[in-house]
Amino acid sequence: MKLKGSMWSCIGLATLLMAGCDKSPPISTxxxxxxAPKKQVAFQPDWVPKALGSGNFEVCLSNEAEENGxxxxxxxxxxxFDSWGHMTGSLRDSKAFDGEGxxxxxxxxxYALALTARVHLTSDRPCAITQAQAVTHQGFRYRHETxxxxxxxxxxxxxLYLNKKGGITNDMKGxxxxxxxxxxxxxxxxxxxxxxxxATEDL
Numbered sequence: 001m002k003l004k005g006s007m008w009s010c011i012g013l014a015t016l017l018m019a020g021c022d023k024s025p026p027i028s029t030x031x032x033x034x035x036a037p038k039k040q041v042a043f044q045p046d047w048v049p050k051a052l053g054s055g056n057f058e059v060c061l062s063n064e065a066e067e068n069g070x071x072x073x074x075x076x077x078x079x080x081f082d083s084w085g086h087m088t089g090s091l092r093d094s095k096a097f098d099g100e101g102x103x104x105x106x107x108x109x110x111y112a113l114a115l116t117a118r119v120h121l122t123s124d125r126p127c128a129i130t131q132a133q134a135v136t137h138q139g140f141r142y143r144h145e146t147x148x149x150x151x152x153x154x155x156x157x158x159x160l161y162l163n164k165k166g167g168i169t170n171d172m173k174g175x176x177x178x179x180x181x182x183x184x185x186x187x188x189x190x191x192x193x194x195x196x197x198x199a200t201e202d203l
Contacts, residue, residue, distance in 0.1 A: 041088045041098065043152040048091055048188060053129030056149070057081075059119060059187035060127040061179075062094040070179050075119040078162035079176060080135060081155035081187050082142070083111040088154075092126065094183055097154035111153060112142040113193050114162050132187075133195040137168055147193035157185040167200045 051058055059081070061070060089096030112135040119130045136142050147153075157180035163169045172180060179185055 040086055040100065043087060047087055047089060047096070048190065049127045051127035051129050052125065055117065055129050055131035056189055056191040056193050057113065057115075057132035057155075057187055058091065058127060058129050058190050059115075059121070059185060060091045061121050061123075062184045062186060063090075063092045064094055065126065065179070065184045066123055068179075068182060068184060070175070070184055071123045073121045073175055073179055075115060075121065075157075075176050075185070076161070077116060077118055078114055079157060079172065079180070080112060080114045080160040080162065080168070081132075081157050081185070082113075082160070083147075083153040084156050085154060087152050087188060091154070091186055091188055094186065097156075110140075110142065111144050111147045111155070112137070112140065112160075113147055113155065113189075114197060116195075129190065132189070132193050133197050134193050135162070135168075135197045135199055137199040137201075139201055140168065142199075145194065145196040147189050149189040149191050149193075151189075153188060155187045155189075156180075156183060157187075158183075162197065162199060165200070 048058055049060060051060075059075065061073065065071070065073075085097040085099040087096055088098050113132040114135050116131045116133050119128050121128060134145055134147050136145060157176075159172045159177050159180045160168055160170050161172045171177070
């Protein structure tokens, strides 16, 4: 199971604890070299399951959904997804992303989008094609007005949604919010996502 939101909290806590325990200066040598960037895994079309519907975005329940008691789920209009890196495997694999350049709250190269149609996912039909729009927001540093499908990014729902005031709320309630919080929903653009929604600053 992927607990993306919790992952960053744990990393931050571990960093603070390590800093508090070890006050010695870092050891460096002239031999140290910057680490090489990870090689991107080549995208495979069969990573995106066949699904019914029409639109520019495919969304799926992860393979862990049933074991978490999620068999029938309605995703509301306005539910948001943001990018977690290039796909590295099936859209239904909760760990199939590389995190390169796009993951983490507040990163200016992260893409965001929101559903513009209600989506019904079940155990029998865990994936659906629907319509989405790009989202920009100054505070979250979502700055991209178009999400190119050619990037083959994995997008995850984390409990954010567009509220009726034109802003973003970060604590979606109900079954869809619960599924998002434990990382059971992923998606990817199947054609470019535009029609940008410029969210206001209130959360």
